[in-house]
Amino acid sequence: MSEIKKWIYILIGVLVVAGAAVGVIVTIGCGEEVATTSPRSTVETWVRALTAKDSETLASLHIPEQRDVQGAAYAGWSSGVEAVEFSTSNLNVEIISQTEDKAEVTAEYDIQARLIRNKFLNKVKFSLENRNGEWLISGLYGFGIEGLRQSIELLVCNMENNPIGGVEVVIYTAAGMKTGVTDDEGMVIFEYVPMPHNIRATKEGYELVYWGFAAGEPYKVELRPAP
Numbered sequence: 001m002s003e004i005k006k007w008i009y010i011l012i013g014v015l016v017v018a019g020a021a022v023g024v025i026v027t028i029g030c031g032e033e034v035a036t037t038s039p040r041s042t043v044e045t046w047v048r049a050l051t052a053k054d055s056e057t058l059a060s061l062h063i064p065e066q067r068d069v070q071g072a073a074y075a076g077w078s079s080g081v082e083a084v085e086f087s088t089s090n091l092n093v094e095i096i097s098q099t100e101d102k103a104e105v106t107a108e109y110d111i112q113a114r115l116i117r118n119k120f121l122n123k124v125k126f127s128l129e130n131r132n133g134e135w136l137i138s139g140l141y142g143f144g145i146e147g148l149r150q151s152i153e154l155l156v157c158n159m160e161n162n163p164i165g166g167v168e169v170v171i172y173t174a175a176g177m178k179t180g181v182t183d184d185e186g187m188v189i190f191e192y193v194p195m196p197h198n199i200r201a202t203k204e205g206y207e208l209v210y211w212g213f214a215a216g217e218p219y220k221v222e223l224r225p226a227p
Helices: 002-016 039-051 055-060 064-080
Strands: 025-028 032-035 086-098 102-113 120-131 134-141 149-158 168-173 176-181 187-193 198-202 206-212 219-225
Touching (some): 039 055, 039 086, 039 102, 039 134, 149 168, 168 187, 176 187, 198 219
Antiparallel strands (some): 120 134, 168 198, 206 219
């Protein structure tokens, strides 16, 4: 479980700093121009630039007076994740409040690194200001491990590594407990939950031997015939 946290912090830890920079027209990837004309489009552009590891575009989406601080933060983050392959998906942007000059927006999206099997749901809150018709970011909040949820795949098998179906599995997390039943392949999936601190698996005639996790693999639970 510590391995997951290590990679997620590599991916997003530097971005806790909220700050900087400016841009009326921004570029992504190979120089495509994108106009940031609404709070929603600014946030969508930010997420696309995050996925592209485009630190210049990320900084340009912020208000001018934050340029130096945020530019340095994004540049450091981009350098830190240069060798890490990751993607974002399932973006959902919600306008919480908006006036002529200011807006509060949240964005939820899945983030997944190639070395981590599970997807994590992250939620970020943005404060934006209308500067001469362009909506620019003045603050980022909630960007950290506490906001993450993962889709957990869990495999139940016997000590010969053969899958066991029909097992009731309960995971215990900081948000409470979730229950599921394994399919014929011994798999069960729990969508968008915090990392479990305990797992219980029960089926008549079996007892729990072990549960654990290795980076890039499903959670694994081993059962053996009950005495």
